Amino acid sequence: xxxxxxxxxxxxxxxxxxxxxxxxxxxxxxxxxxxxxxxxxxxxxxxxxxxxxxxxxxxxxxxxxxxxxxxxxxxxxxxxxxxxxxxxxxxxxxxxxxxxxxxxxxxxxxxxxxxxxxxxxxxxxxxxxxxxxxxxxxxxxxxxxxxxxxxxxxxxxxxxxxxxxxxxxxxxxxxxxxxxxxxxxxxxxxxxxxxxxxxxxxxxxxxxxxxxxxxxxxxxxxxxxxxxxxxxxxxxxxxxxxxxxxxxxxxxxxxxxxxxxxxxxxxxxxxxxxxxxxxxxxxxxxxxxxxxxxxxxxxxxxxxxxxxxxxxxxxxxxxxxxxxxxxxxxxxxxxxxxxxxxxxxxxxxxxxxxxxxxxxxxxxxxxxxxxxxxxxxxxxxxxxxxxxxxxxxxxxxxxxxxxxxxxxxxxxxxxxxxxxxxxxxxxxxxxxxxxx
Ligand code: AMP
Ligand code: GLY
Numbered sequence: 302x303x304x305x306x307x308x309x310x311x312x313x314x315x316x317x318x319x320x321x322x323x324x325x326x327x328x329x330x331x332x333x334x335x336x337x338x339x340x341x342x343x344x345x346x347x348x349x350x351x352x353x354x355x356x357x358x359x360x361x362x363x364x365x366x367x368x369x370x371x372x373x374x375x376x377x378x379x380x381x382x383x384x385x386x387x388x389x390x391x392x393x394x395x396x397x398x399x400x401x402x403x404x405x406x407x408x409x410x411x412x413x414x415x416x417x418x419x420x421x422x423x424x425x426x427x428x429x430x431x432x433x434x435x436x437x438x439x440x441x442x443x444x445x446x447x448x449x450x451x452x453x454x455x456x457x458x459x460x461x462x463x464x465x466x467x468x469x470x471x472x473x474x475x476x477x478x479x480x481x482x483x484x485x486x487x488x489x490x491x492x493x494x495x496x497x498x499x500x501x502x503x504x505x506x507x508x509x510x511x512x513x514x515x516x517x518x519x520x521x522x523x524x525x526x527x528x529x530x531x532x533x534x535x536x537x538x539x540x541x542x543x544x545x546x547x548x549x550x551x552x553x554x555x556x557x558x559x560x561x562x563x564x565x566x567x568x569x570x571x572x573x574x575x576x577x578x579x580x581x582x583x584x585x586x587x588x589x590x591x592x593x594x595x596x597x598x599x600x601x602x603x604x605x606x607x608x609x610x611x612x613x614x615x616x617x618x619x620x621x622x623x624x625x626x627x628x629x630x631x632x633x634x635x636x637x638x639x640x641x642x643x644x645x646x647x648x649x650x651x652x653x654x655x656x657x658x659x660x661x662x663x664x665x666x667x668x669x670x671x672x673x674x675x676x677x678x679x680x681x682x683x684x685x686x687x688x689x690x691x692x693x694x695x696x697x698x699x700x701x702x703x704x705x706x707x708x709x710x711x712x713x714x715x716x717x718x719x720x721x722x723x724x725x726x727x728x729x730x731x732x733x734x735x736x737x
Contacts, residue, residue: 302608305330305361306338307351307381308372311636311668311686312593315600316370316607317344318664323606330366332357336677337667351376354384361390368393368612371568374590378404378450382568392567393611395589399559399566403589406485407448413584416558418551420584423487429473435486436465442489447472449480453528458489490575490583493722495536496595497544497572499552500610502619503565506552510602510627511539512595513722518643520718527643528683531719532598533633533694537726538576547574547582555587567614597634597666597686602627633697634688635705635719639669640712642682650679653709663689663704679710694723 302325306317314337317329321343331338334346349356351373361369369385371377371394380397401408407425414420421444426432436443436459445468447455455477459465465486472481499508512534518524539547551572559566571588600607604626613622639646648669655665655677666688669681687705691697698720705715 302326302367303328303330303365304608305332305357305366305369306334306372307332307357307369307376309333309335309351310372310593311634311666311683312591312596313372314338314341314666314668315597315686315688316372316591317341318666319600319603319607320370323608325606326608330360330364335667336670336672336680337665339672340677351381352379354381357381358385358388358390361385362388367391368608368615370394370611372590374400374403374450374588377568377589391612391615393615394568395566396564398562399564399568400589402555402559402570402587404450405448406446406586407483409587410485410487412555412558412562416554418554418558418584419581421488421490423485425483425485426469427483429469432469432473432484432486433466436462436469439486439488441465444487444489445469445472446485446487447477447481448483448485449477451477451480453526455480490577490585492575492577493538494585495539495574495576496532496592497539497547497552497574498592498595498599499570499572500568500614500619501556501570502567502614502617503556503560504617505619506548506556506570507619507625508544508548508552509599509625510535511544512536512592512599513538513720514592514595515716515719518638518716520716525643527638529592529594529636530638530716531633531635531686532592532594533631533697533720533723534595534598534602535631537723543576543580543582547572551582551584567617593668594634594636594683594686597688598632601632601664601688601690602630604628628690630690630692631694631697631723632688632690633694633701633720634666634686635701635715636668636683637685637687637705637708637710637713637715638683639679639681639710640714642714646682647712648679648681649673650711652677652679652684654707655685657707658687658704661704661707662700663687665704684710684713694720694727698724
C-alpha cells in the first residue's frame, strides 16, 4: 500500500517512519514533509500545499494511494477529509464537522456539557463588556480562551483580574483575528496534565498509551508556552484503573455525543486532561489529531503495524482489530529548538551529528528542517525531536541525552528535565500523584 501523510512537523516524520516499518507499506508521500521525510528511505516529499485539496486528491487518485493520514488540525478544520472522501479516498482524520471539537472551544464545551463530561465550568462571550463583568464576579485565577484555532497561543491562565481583563480586551481587539471574536471563560483547574490520544472509527474508541507533554520553554515548567519541548510515554500517573475511568467517563460519552450530532468521526480524539488532586480526570481541551510531540514518544512503543491501526479507523473496522500491542518499556522525546525560540529564532543553520545521534541509540525526528543542497538545515523553531526507547524512563533518558550530545547546531536549546514527573513518580511513590 502507498500512504500519503499531510503535514510537515515532527509528528508527520514519526508517522511516516512508523508506517514504513510495516511490511505492507511500500511507499509514503509527505505533503509537504521536511528534511527528515526527504531523507527517509521509501519516503518522498511532494511540493504541494496542505490547503490544495484538489491537487492532493488528484495525486492520490492517480498514484493509487490506499490511505491518506492528516497530521495537523488546520486542513481538518478546513474540510480536507470531506473533500478527499468525496473523491472516494480512504482518510484517517475527522471531517470538518468533527474537527470542530478542536476548532471551536465553545462548540466543544457545549458538547461536553450536554454529555456530562467532566470539565471546567465555563461561559461563552461574544463581546468584551459582559465578559469583563463576569470575571469581576468570579475572581482569579481564571482562564480566558479564544474560541478558534490560534496556533496554541489563544489561552491565558490569568493569575489576576487585571490579567484576565487584558486577555479579554486583546481577544476582542483582534489579537487572534476571527478566532478571538468569541471567547470561553473557564474555571482554573489544578493538578497534573496528561495527554490521552485515542483512536476511533466513529463507533469504537481505544486509547493509546498516555503521554505527558512539556509546554513551557524553561526547566521546571517555567517561561512562555511553546508548541511542546518534549514528551514521554507511558505517563505513570495514569493507572489502568484511571484509564478505565477515562474510557467510561470521557472517551465513550464524547464519541456518543459526536454520533448524536450525526458526526462520523474517524481519526484521533486527543483528550488533554487535568488529573485533579483528588485523582479525577477532567477535560482541558480536545484536539482532533495526533499530538506533537506526544506522537514522537508514543509511536516508537507501538508494536501493532500502524497502517493496520489507521486503516481500521478509516474503514470503520476498529472493533475487528486485535488489542494494540506495546513495547513494555518507555520512550522519551526531547525537542531541540533553535536559538531564540519561542521568540524570533535563527534559521538556515546546518545541523551536524544526526547519524552519530542515531548510532548512539536514538531516533531523530525532524520538525523544523529542510534539505538544502543535500544538507539538513534548520527551518523552524522546534528543529528536532530526539527520541529513545528503553526498558524504563530513566534508561530512555540516559540514551536520549547522550544522543543529543552528538548533535551540532549553532545556539541550540533543549530542556534537561524532560520526564521529571515520571522520574519523581518512581522515586517518591508515597506522594499524591499530583504532588509529584
Ligand atoms: P489549550 O490551548 O486549551 O491546550 O491550553 C493551553 C494550556 O493552558 C493547557 O495546556 C493548560 O496548561 C492551560 N489551561 C487551559 N485550560 C485550563 C484550565 N481550565 N485550568 C488550568 N489550566 C488550563
Ligand atoms: N502537544 C500539544 C498538542 O499537540 O497540541
